Amino acid sequence: MNAGAARPRATALAVAVGLVLADSSIVVLALPQIYRELDTTVAGVTWVLVSFNLVMALCAVPAAHLARRAGPGRVAAIGLAVFAGAGIACGLSGHLSTLIAARCVQALGGAAAVTGVLELLPATVGSERRAVAVWAAAGATGAALGPAVGGLLTELVSWQSIFLLQAPVAIVAAAPILAVARHEAATAVLSAELRPPGRPHLLANLALAMISAAIAAALFLLVLLLIEGWRLSPIGAAIVVSVMPLAALAGARLGERVPSARARALAGAILVSGGLGGLALLPKAKIVLTLPPQIMVGVGLALVLSALTETALLGRAPQAIHGGWTISARHAGVVVGLLALTPIFTADIAQQRHDAIDAGTAAILDSRVPPLAKIELAQRLEDRLEGERGRVPTIGSAFDPLPSDPGERERVVELREELQDQLDRGATHAFSASFGLAALLGLLALVPIGLARRVEL
Amino acid sequence: MSGDRRGQLLVLGSVAAALLLVGAYLAAGGSSYEPAKTQDPCKHRAWRNPEGLQEIAQQFTLSALDGAACELGVGRETLARALATPEARERFADRYGIGDAELARAVRAGLVRAVDDAEEAGALSPLIADPLRSTLREIPLERAIELINDAEAIFDQAQSFLGPAQSLLESFLP
Secondary structure: OOHHHHHHHHHHHHHHHHHHHHOOOOOHHHHHHHHHHOOOOHHHHHHHHHHHHHHHHHHHHHHHHHHHHHOHHHHHHHHHHHHHHHHHHHHOOOOHHHHHHHHHHHHHHHHHHHHHHHHHHHHHHOOHHHHHHHHHHHHHHHHHHHHHHHHHHHHHOOHHHHHHHHHHHHHHHHHHHHHHHHHHHHHOOHHHHOOOOOOOOHHHHHHHHHHHHHHHHHHHHHHHHHHHHOOOOHHHHHHHHOHHHHHHHHHHHHHHOOOOHHHHHHHHHHHHHHHHHHHHOOOOOOHHHHHHHHHHHHHHHHHHHHHHHHHHHOOOOOHHHHHHHHHHHHHHHHHHHHHHHHHHHHHHHHHHHHHHHHHHHHHHHHOOOOHHHHHHHHHHHHHHHHHOOOOOOOOHHHHOOOOOOHHHHHHHHHHHHHHHHHHHHHHHHOOHHHHHHHHHHHHHOHHHHHHHHHHOO | OOHHHHHHHHHHHHHHHHHHHHHHHHHOOHHHOOOOOOOOOOOOOOOOOOOHHHHHHHHHHHHHHHHHHHHHOOOHHHHHHHOOOHHHHHHHHHHHOOOHHHHHHHHHHHHHHHHHHHHHOOOOOHHHHHHHHHHHOOOOHHHHHHHHHOOHHHHHOOHHHHOOHHHHHHHHOO
16 A cells, blocks of 8 residues: 555544544533433433443444454444444434434444454554554544543533534545445455454453443543532533543653553553542542542553553454454443442432531531521522532522621621532542542452463463 | 663552552541531530520520421431421421421420520520420421521510510520
8 A cells, every 4th residue: 555545544544443432431521411401310311421332342343243254444434424323313312312322323333433444454554563553542542532522512512512523523534444445345355364363362351341440430420520519611621631631642652662561551550540549539629639630540541551452452363353352341341330330429429419518507507697697598508409400509699699797798708618618528529439449440450460461471 | 771671660650659649638638528527416515605695596596406306317407408498398398208297396396405405504594494395385386487597586576475474584584
């Protein structure tokens, strides 16, 4: 293949991988808005993420087999077309059930696209090693950038725009792949090249699943903490969580200087767990305190995901099948992480909200504000709580207008700060156990990483 | 530097960074950053040296809320919010399965406990406390809730239910 044609094709293939793998996380920042607009529950809206990841996990390997039999170019092109069409259906959905159904179809197309692309990459970029590196980097970048892009689109346009805008990008990425598909149709060389695939790298894939569960939890929980707990706008939360992909870029650079995949995987898993441990132990509801843990998670995810993907793919043929196994492992991990942690944090949010409101009411009752002012405050507080449908409320407006008497005003302002502090404490603490469990999942990934060298490498 | 050495340094550096972050957040109070615990309403709380009618009324309200919440097996804070408006009271009754009769009994018991506490704190004379207790045991629910929300009425608008005791009440206030 000449270099002039290979470069745009390699870019298109990388964009296709990044686009599909970003889709498992791109809607994270839109979930609070989807939750309110489609009038559902936190557990219900989680299925917008779970459904996509579940279908990807189940269909990646069968899609890879199909890509080998029917031609990777054809399968990737059709997969991208299905992905784009289902994306439009997602954007036009007015109900949670139709949105989830469209997400399932989108994942089906996505699985076909990424496994087909993986089979095409070695010939396009010149070597298997380079193909694996491009594929892993595109996937990690997409997954890390997804939430930030999703947050920006949600705030600037709407949550629907996330899906609608994926369609043109998918079609642009599909154009160079169509040329390959036409060549496949003309030459029909594929059936002669089929050979039985080797065994998947079990330990690397197991570690990928565990670490993906931890990373998915990090993104999902952090976004919920920022938007639902600390009341940031989607764009504000997008800016905050963009620290993670920026750190991932630095992590990728760092990883290039360390040839040992095992060392990178160990270091990455430790950093992801340490970062999640930090998020579990936030000492104040301050955005700046989320930055060091996010940097650690970002650097860690770049190191560990690329190292484990390389370990699972290098020297194994065919690439599409083994790539299918890594996709399956990553998305299964995301599903396990979300399904395991959702009931825990939803119960914790309800309990902590209740505790925080009680603590705030106790502050009102024990304050030296005049009794009638207390009653009025309690009434306004109750009204705010009822209007928030289970979310952590903003209570500033419950204190307006402030009393005209300077002494009383000072006491009311103190009280407002005390009440806000209790709500911040409750919102932050509600996520502690889930972040802690996610950190534990990250640490557990050290077991298969440690065993991998002794058993298989 | 060899590749292996760089790998070892990377792992050691990661362990150090993770421990440093977790240690720093623990030292800054990360394990105890949670809402303040509320107190058990059944536990006796001493009055804090009330001065003047308004502070006595506040202490009285808190004691009454504690007493009623203890009877109902809910937190004082939950009950305080429930008594703020009729709608809030309805939601509270639905949520906890508490009927008007049970609520009335609890609120009256709370008011009686508040009188006990006021007497113990020296804020109310026994001469007033006894008839007040008798009156409060029979008081209608709506009036009882009004008194909890605005306990000053007990001391300066008590005529409607204390009758001739009002002048005595005021003379015994500290």
